Amino acid sequence: MYFSAQKDFKEREIAPGVRLRLTWGERLMMSFVSLQPNSVVGNHRHPHEQMGTVLKGEVEMVIGGKARVVREGEAYLVPSNVEHSARSFDKPALALDIFSPPREDYK
Amino acid sequence: MYFSAQKDFKEREIAPGVRLRLTWGERLMMSFVSLQPNSVVGNHRHPHEQMGTVLKGEVEMVIGGKARVVREGEAYLVPSNVEHSARSFDKPALALDIFSPPREDYK
DSSP states (O other): OOEEOGGGSEEEEEETTEEEEEEEOSSOEEEEEEEOTTOEEEEEOOSSEEEEEEEESEEEEEETTEEEEEEBTOEEEEOTTOOEEEEEOSSOEEEEEEEESOOGGGO | OOEEOGGGSEEEEEETTEEEEEEEOSSOEEEEEEEOTTOEEEEEOOSSEEEEEEEESEEEEEETTEEEEEEBTOEEEEOTTOOEEEEEOSSOEEEEEEEESOOGGGO
16 A cells, blocks of 8 residues: 555554554554653664654653754664663654664554 | 754755755665655656655655655655655645665765
């Protein structure tokens, strides 16, 4: 399927207040990440390379021990197996994560 | 580098009125695509898998002969070597393309 709308995406809640909407191909996975205010994705790592951007609001990312508040139009890169975490502040936020290869645990 | 802002991205104009801002890792490339009104990215194909979404405005994508107007929050998938094109309408638009592997011709 070449085109998909939000109703077609797979949904998954990965932490309290953190909901994913997922779509993927053979090599790529897109994950729209909705964060309620003051939500946390705890420190973790995976072999998949991850990049992303913030679509609405602000998200603090900590990647390999480096913290940054990421805003709309900025980008982040999580190399394979580097520890990272994320949190929102007092407003909701929306980020887009992308993975290669797709995360089997999210399908 | 884990974090990047728009000033850090590589810029490239690929067609009249179509400007890319690029950032990439080992397996992933993100391309923020700014389209001026009535701009066209002609039919082409490449072995890289491509996905994407529209961040602002509307973009008509034709993928494998199927046309769709893609709007904010919707997604598209261009499998390896499938022909595709894109165009904007009478307003500017902003899309995010992602590629795996990164496109060497865009670095």
